[in-house]
Amino acid sequence: MDFLQSLALLGRRWVFFVAALLLAAIVTAGIFYTVKPQYQATSDLLVVPPAIPTTQTAGNFVNDYGNLNTVASIVSYRENSQQVATQLKAIGIDNYAVTTDPTGAVPELIVTVTASSPLLAFSQDKWLTQDVGSYLLHMQSGANPDTFVSARLLAGAARATRDDKSRIRVVVAAGVVLVFLAVSLTFLYDSLMRRRKQSPERERKASEPRLDEPNLESETPRTADGRVSNRAAAQYGRRTGTESVSRSVASSGLASTSAYLREDS
Numbered sequence: 179m180d181f182l183q184s185l186a187l188l189g190r191r192w193v194f195f196v197a198a199l200l201l202a203a204i205v206t207a208g209i210f211y212t213v214k215p216q217y218q219a220t221s222d223l224l225v226v227p228p229a230i231p232t233t234q235t236a237g238n239f240v241n242d243y244g245n246l247n248t249v250a251s252i253v254s255y256r257e258n259s260q261q262v263a264t265q266l267k268a269i270g271i272d273n274y275a276v277t278t279d280p281t282g283a284v285p286e287l288i289v290t291v292t293a294s295s296p297l298l299a300f301s302q303d304k305w306l307t308q309d310v311g312s313y314l315l316h317m318q319s320g321a322n323p324d325t326f327v328s329a330r331l332l333a334g335a336a337r338a339t340r341d342d343k344s345r346i347r348v349v350v351a352a353g354v355v356l357v358f359l360a361v362s363l364t365f366l367y368d369s370l371m372r373r374r375k376q377s378p379e380r381e382r383k384a385s386e387p388r389l390d391e392p393n394l395e396s397e398t399p400r401t402a403d404g405r406v407s408n409r410a411a412a413q414y415g416r417r418t419g420t421e422s423v424s425r426s427v428a429s430s431g432l433a434s435t436s437a438y439l440r441e442d443s
Contacts (some may be wrong), residue, residue: 187368194367198360206353213345216273217296219303219335223310225250225285228325246285249327250278253287253314257306271302276310287329296338303335 188195225246256262257276266274271291279286289307293299311329318326 188361188364191364191368191371195360195364198363199357202353202356202360205356206349209352210345210349213348214294215345216292216294216341217299217338218290218292218341219296219299219338220291220333221289221303221307221335222332223287223289223307223329224332225253225287225314226328226330228327246327247278247282249314250285250287252317253310253329254278256313257310266306270298271306274302274306276306286332292341293338296340299338300335303338307331307334 227246254276263272266272273292275288275290277288277290279288287310289303289310291299291303291306293302314329315326
């Protein structure tokens with residue numbers, strides 16, 4: 179079935195198709211209101227070098243990296259590792275990300291937390307921001323504090339914003355599936371209606387007598403008192419006589435053959 183035939187079928191069954199689409203729209207709307215919106219909080223941290231000249235930072239191996247973007251990448255990798263993710267999930271933070279500046283121009287750490295409520299997203303973002311700073315300091319334990327590379331808060335999350343991207347993705351996916359289901363049900367409905375329409379016609383054709391098997395009873399002429407006429411009986415006798423003669427010839431041939439074999443023996 180090509181595209182034009184499919185359109186013609188949908189046009190022929192447009193009442194059922196429109197009803198199925200309306201049902202799909204109602205279910206999609208129900209999914210949209212069932213799926214809870216998410217809230218997102220974001221903070222930006224800048225990795226800054228120590229306030230003293232680099233010639234006086236001996237003893238702090240972090241300064242040996244020479245590039246603060248590298249330090250930011252190390253922190254980001256650690257915070258997004260499976261081990262840390264498992265630890266954070268145990269305390270309720272299961273949807274977060276710690277990334278670096280995508281352009282690489284600034285040694286920046288971007289902390290993003292997504293939660294089911296704005297208050298929860300804000301509090302988790304604040305906690306994770308402090309954890310990033312604490313880990314950066316932990317990396318430099320044992321060194322002179324004056325040589326520390328630190329994380330300075332550029333823009334803290336003042337409030338959590340509503341994020342409907344995941345919600346919209348779920349609704350769009352459900353809508354596509356439901357529309358496809360509506361089209362499939364329309365095709366199925368059309369097939370069932372065609373079969374239902376063809377069934378009485380098939381039964382009528384099956385009940386009609388075949389041309390090669392005439393109804394002798396209906397064709398047999400009868401007299402006024404209901405008896406079969408002599409002419410009809412003669413015709414019926416001719417029809418059946420051929421078969422009986424054939425059977426008689428076959429049986430007599432077998433009998434003659436049997437007698438000949440007995441005489442010969």
